[in-house]
Amino acid sequence: MIPVLILSLLCLVLAASSYWFWKKSQQSVAECDAARQEGEKNRQQISALEDRFRSVVDADAEAKRLVSEANAERSRIIQDLTDTRGRLTQTISDLADQHERQLEEQRALQKQIGNLQTEFAALDEEANLQSFGFYKPKFDFVTSVEYQQKLEYTRTAQKNLIIAGTAATCSIEWQVNGSVAEGRKQTAQYLKLILRAFNGECDAAIARVKFNNVGVMETRIRKSYEAINKISKPQHSSLAATYLDLRLRELYLIHEVQEKIQQEKEIQRQIREQMREEEIAQRELEKARTDAEKEEKRYADALRKAQQDVQKATGEAQQKLLAQIEALELQLTQAQQIKQRAISQAQLTRSGHVYVISNIGSFGEDVYKIGMTRRLDPLDRVKELGDASVPFQFDVHAIIYCDDAPKLENTLHRLFHQRRLNRINERKEFFRVTLTEIAEAVRANHGEIEFLHEAEAQEYRKTMALLAEIA
The missing domain is CATH 1.20.1440 (de novo design (two linked rop proteins))
Structure with missing residues (x-):
């Protein structure tokens, strides 16, 4: 009885279990169908979305492909650029070395050219004439x-x-x-x-x-x-x-x-010129003395004759002879004074005239010649200086007579030594100085003297005026 009961219970349990599993299976089937339907629905939605966004997906893929290709091309270009940069760097280095070699060659050639030019200039006398310098004597012999x-x-x-x-x-x-x-x-x-x-x-x-x-x-x-x-x-x-x-x-x-x-x-020429000047001056003084002696003798003879005649004359004739005697005595005194002055000047070898002259047409403004002459008429010497050697005549600004003419001349030359036109030959007596400065120097070393400050320069000014009319 008990086993039957147990068996019945077992059957009942089995039946319950089977029903339960059947219900579960039915539910699972239903769920599976629902899931399948949901999956089918999702696939349809995905398919619809894929159809809807297919162009986007394709573009993205294309973009990725292009990006990939671009990256590959970029990598290739970078590699090419790197290789090119390396080649350029090497080329630049080679060119720099070549340039440096060329610079060295250029410097060497320039040095060689400089040496050749120096040698050529040294050997080319004509080219060197314009650049010769002042020669400093190596010896100091006197003669x-x-x-x-x-x-x-x-x-x-x-x-x-x-x-x-x-x-x-x-x-x-x-x-x-x-x-x-x-x-x-x-x-x-x-x-x-x-x-x-x-x-x-x-x-x-x-x-x-x-x-x-x-x-x-x-x-x-x-x-x-x-x-x-x-x-x-x-x-x-x-x-x-x-x-x-x-x-x-x-x-x-x-x-x-x-x-x-x-x-x-030059010294001998100056000495000869000085001797000639002295000779001319001496002849002039001798002539002046001879002329004065002749005049003295003529007036003395006339005076003696008038004195003899006055003793014989009377009245008005005697009065005329006395007046004539007085005039002859005056003329005789003047002739004696001229004779004595000529004798004195011949004896005073250092007496003479210092002259200041200019020649604007030949030498320009503020250029003056300061010289000395022992001629009785110093203008004769000035006329000689204005001969054919200069295009225009000299203008006289001052003629100064003094007992020691060489001293005054040397003093003026020494004062204006740094103003000489010719610094090599000091016997050339031309100075670039103002007339005011010369006048002040003369007053300080000789005394008051009259100066003509304006140069007439007649021939020069007329020539300039004529040229201006022609132009």
Whole structure:
């Protein structure tokens, strides 16, 4: 009974369990159907969305593809740029090196051009004439004879060097075909050849030396010396520096002796001019004295005759003769005074006239000649100065008579020394100075004197006016 009951219970339990599982399965099926329907619905919605947004999806994919391709292209371009930059950097470096080499070559060429131009300018006398400088004398001999003696001594020293075999030397002993003697002979001939070449250049330069090319000629000699020694270097031969110094000394002496001879000629010319001036002045004084003596004798004779006649005359005739005697006595006194003045001036060798003249047409404004003459009429000297050597006549601003004319002239020259037009030849008496300054200097060293401050310059001014009308 009990087992049947248990069995019934078990059946009942099984039936309940089966029903429960069936209900669950039905629910699951229903849920599955619902889920399937929902999934189908979702798929339809997704499909609709995909259809709706298909173009967007395709564009995004295309965009991603393009971005990917762009990134790849960018990477390629960057790589190409990197490679190109490397190549350009190397090219720039190569070009910089090449440029530096070219600059070095250019500097070398410019240096070479500069050396050639310097050498050309030194050797081109005509080009150098415009730039010659003031030559500073190397010697200070007083006379040209002393220069000639020094020149002879220098030439003797050159001959002694050549005779002694030290003017040109060879530092090694050559052999020709194994012969020392033949080598010495060839060496002697070569040294003689280079000496002859150098001496020829020196003699040509010395023969042409002048005041305006002494620097050029010195450079020629030095260049010749350097060129010969450079060519002779492979033969271990050279000209001696001592011989070069002697040839240069000869050049300087030749130049300076020419200058000294010219100075001596100028001094002699000045002395001759002064002697001529003195001779003219002396003749004028002698003539003035002779004329005064003649006048004195004529008046004295006339006076004696009048005195003899007055003793015989009476009345009105006697009165006329007395008046005539008085006039003759006055004229005789004046003639005696003129004679005495001429004698005194002839005895006073330093008396004379200092003149101040100008020539605007020839020398311009504020240029004055301050000179001295012992002529009785100083204007004769001024007329001589205005001869054919100048285009216009001189204007006279002052003529100052004094007992010591050379002293006053030298004083004025010394005061205005720094204002000379010609600073080389001090015998040229032209000064760039105002007339007021000259007048003040004369008053301070001589006394009051009348100055004509305006230059008439008649010929010059008429010429300028004529030219202005023609223009």
